[in-house]
Amino acid sequence: MAYVITQNCCKDASCVPVCPVDCIRPAGDDSDSPITEMLYIDPDSCIDCGACMDACPVGAIYYEDELPDSQLRFRSINAEYFARHPLQSPTYPPVVKHGRIEPGALRVAIVGAGPAACYAADALIDIDGVEVSVFERLPTPFGLVRAGVAPDHQRTKSVVSAFERAMSSKRLAAYFNVDVGTDVDHDELLRYHHAVIYAVGMTHSKELGVPGEQLPGSYAASDVVAWYNGHPDHIDRRIDLTGHRAVIIGNGNVALDVARVLLAGTAHLESTDITDDALNSLRDSTVEEVVIVGRRGIRHAAFSVGEFLALGSLQGVDVVIEGDDDLQPAPDDDVETVFKLQIAREYTERPPTPGHKRVVFRFQARPVEILGPDRVSAVRLARTAAGAARPGDDEGEILPTSLVLRSIGYRGTAVGGLPFSADTGIVPNEAGRVVDDQGHVRTGIYVTGWIKRGPRGVIGTNRGCAEETVAAVLADFDDGLLERPIGGRADLDAALADRGVTHVDWSGWRAIDAAERRAGDARSRPRIKLLDIASMLAAVTPANSTPGPQA
Secondary structure, eight states, X not given: OOEEEOTTOOOOOTTTTTOTTOOXXXXXTOTTSXXXXXXXXXXXXXXXXXXXHHHOTTOOEEEGGGOOGGGXXXXXXXXXXXXXXXXXXXXXXXXXXXXXXXXXXXXXXXXXXXXXXXXXXXXXXXXXXXXXXXXXXXXXXXXXXXXXXXXXXXXXHGGGGGGHHHHTOTTEEEEETOOBTTTBOHHHHHHHOSEEEEOOOOOXXXXXXXXXXXXXXXXEHHHHHHHHHXXXXXXXXXXOOOSSEEEEEOOSHHHXXXXXXXXXXXXXXXXXXXXXXHHHXXXXXXXXXXXXXXXXXXXXXXXXXXXXXXXXXXXXXXXXEESOOOOSOOTTOOHHHHHHHHHHHHHHHSOOOTTOEEEEEEOSEXXXXXXXXXXXXXEEEEXXXXXXXXXXXXXXXXXXXXXXXXXXXXXXXXXXXXXXXXXXXXXXXXXXXXXXXXXXXXXXXXXXXXXXXXXXXXXXXXXXXXXXXXXXXXXXXXXXXXXXXXXXXXXXXXXXHHTTOOEEOHHHXXXXXXXXXXXXHTTTSSOOOOOXXXXXXXXXXXXXXXXXXXX
């Protein structure tokens, strides 16, 4: 018997070091390992000890005889991975933990409180003596885990439990509800910290660059995600779901999440933390078909195997594959491409069911225009071949729709006081060390997460990224590059209070969290989110926050 890793795998690799027989792959720095969206357990080597399941922060690991029906397929997926990549002992270098650092000798500010920031905080707090300050614009931490993960993926959201130890440490000070750039600037952070790590992510969706993109009814898919997840910046947004069809441009996991939420039905969502406004809109929705448009074929699709497979389990929803007839695996296809092709072939073999809703994957197509005099009424799609327009296909196909969502990735924006590459959308860096336009390292300034490497990877990808950046911080500390006098935390607290800035600490967040969970308990839901900042601050008792003087 064996344990099996399933759909919710976040790939932070917490399970890898606890496995006594080293049978979880791919992990570590083995350059010969394939790049995958999740980890796999070798069924022939697993000794059924359960250590991996205990360590998994998102509950993605099951004993094979206890797999839910919707996850049964992952038993064969795990086995097939190792059939293609036989288990071999890795030759990773031993991990050497940094020794204790004298208290007060290294204090690091982290800007942002999403997964990348939390993994960096965890790596720093793991070093005895290091002090950390985490700054976040909102009163709530966890970034896209709170506001980006789909409401029906509660197991994925549970990754935040992995951050509790660090975030609740007495050596970590949380400065939530503090906007770096407005309430405190970059130079001031350096006044009170030896180093600053920016983990600000990428918050802006890329644009299509086609006529009609600004019409009402055309949105970024990420804005819709923020709306149904209750992000304070999007609580006043209204999404019209009275049409028959929605079209999503792009085929990553965000696109599949939105398609699933639009089609799954409210019975599927009533026990989640989706907002009441979104739930009511979905209850009245008349959307019966979601078309997911991909410029190239399924081999280049950005969605993960798990999310693609999950669509086939939606009750009352057919999955349709169009535009790509090449669904047979090729010798050079990687393991997850093979899985995607296999699942796609199975979808094509399922007969459509009268009365079912549909999610349609339209491959080898691209939008050339969004049509409508006053709001979106259709999108014009042109066929493509391997990503290029076919000759004579300028007119394309007009696909009626009232809702077009772009889900083609994110772009970074310049961070005050830091170099920025408009071409790549990231802060130029070397292993996390920020470099200027001449390639010179900006001592004491670092980046991690998407603003460091670009918008790719899953939640757990941020762990290795953060650990690399923290290693750079510690190396610079050891070399004496960060040694200089700085102000104390009490001085920073006084400066914020003098400006009337109310900063929420970790206890304050716990008060918000408790209020949301109490409201959720009353309705048999995980939580009912507080949607506006005023309501969040009202849930924080005076003992949990540091209020500035009233104007």
